[in-house]
Amino acid sequence: MRNIKIIIQYNGENYCGWQKQPDSLGIQGNIEKAIYEITKEKVKITGSGRTDAGVHALGQVANFKIESSIPAEKIPNALNAKLPKDISIIACSEVDDEFHSRYSAKGKRYRYLIYNQLYRSPIYKDTSYHVRYDLDFEKMCKEAKHLIGEHDFKGFMSSGSSVKDTVRTIYDITLEKHEDLIILEVEGNGFLYNMVRIIVGTLVDIGRGRINESLADIINYKSRGKTGHTAPAHGLFLKKVDY
Known part of the structure; x- marks a missing residue:
């Protein structure tokens, strides 16, 4: 499995926040859905922390693990083609297996x-x-x-x-x-x-x-x-x- 780190920008005005809710995908769910559409893998992405409803991000960080061989540098364009216009992946890299977007944060x-x-x-x-x-x-x-x-x-x-x-x-x-x-x-x-x-x-x-x-x-x-x-x-x- 490959550990993928992404940096995300989003306008949170129309979302319940970062985390998925029973009646809303949130930012997290929209990205997971986009990942599935390009890799056919069901993944759970981990964010550096939750943002509340209406809060925005210029540099939210998340990571997820996939088996797909798609190059990291091609992931932003592939995901952005599937994501709503108010969510954008602005950077992506493959990181060590130990990296955790929340627990590794300083x-x-x-x-x-x-x-x-x-x-x-x-x-x-x-x-x-x-x-x-x-x-x-x-x-x-x-x-x-x-x-x-x-x-x-x-x-x-x-x-x-x-x-x-x-x-x-x-x-x-x-x-x-x-x-x-x-x-x-x-x-x-x-x-x-x-x-x-x-x-x-x-x-x-x-x-x-x-x-x-x-x-x-x-x-x-x-x-x-x-x-x-x-x-x-x-x-x-x-x-x-x-x-």
């Missing part, structure tokens, strides 16, 4: 887009969070730096998660403003359920003046009641997975 980088303008944008409506209020961008940048390092991010996790260890390390976080678009990127060794979206919501609430406490204190509270709202899924992108 870290991830996410991107989040905020469209900060009074009126909605038809261009960015599916890929950004429309915030119509004035934001103190400099204050958001300053407070975001408190997230860097190893912390207990319990307050930045939505309910419903079974995770017991809520300590994570943020390697870097940046915010850039390009006219009406704010681009946040955050890199870490792992992220809790809805952690990035809660980080964004908290920074937006700080920028609006709805939260006046320091983010350093908010982290130390370890309480979901002290952090901000959960930003919507459609502004979030899984940008890169590190191995």
Whole structure:
């Protein structure tokens, strides 16, 4: 059996998320279906992690095992011919049998887009969070730096998660403003359920003046009641997975 690694881009607007559901193929199921159509092999692909409904990916990683001899460099075009237009395989390689897209991962980088303008944008409506209020961008940048390092991010996790260890390390976080678009990127060794979206919501609430406490204190509270709202899924992108 050959172990195949693929890198995937997708617009998650029309999907239930990465994982298959009883009433939906999800991103995972659509790719498995395409693999079957070109190889006649039923496979289960493993992603680096799940993305929720509406979340996008610029560099999701997955692997699967096949017997087919189709060259790795021909797999992207073959799969893309079978996939919906909002899912694309952008790279493919054959890897060691031990490679596991989830368990071999060392870290991830996410991107989040905020469209900060009074009126909605038809261009960015599916890929950004429309915030119509004035934001103190400099204050958001300053407070975001408190997230860097190893912390207990319990307050930045939505309910419903079974995770017991809520300590994570943020390697870097940046915010850039390009006219009406704010681009946040955050890199870490792992992220809790809805952690990035809660980080964004908290920074937006700080920028609006709805939260006046320091983010350093908010982290130390370890309480979901002290952090901000959960930003919507459609502004979030899984940008890169590190191995």
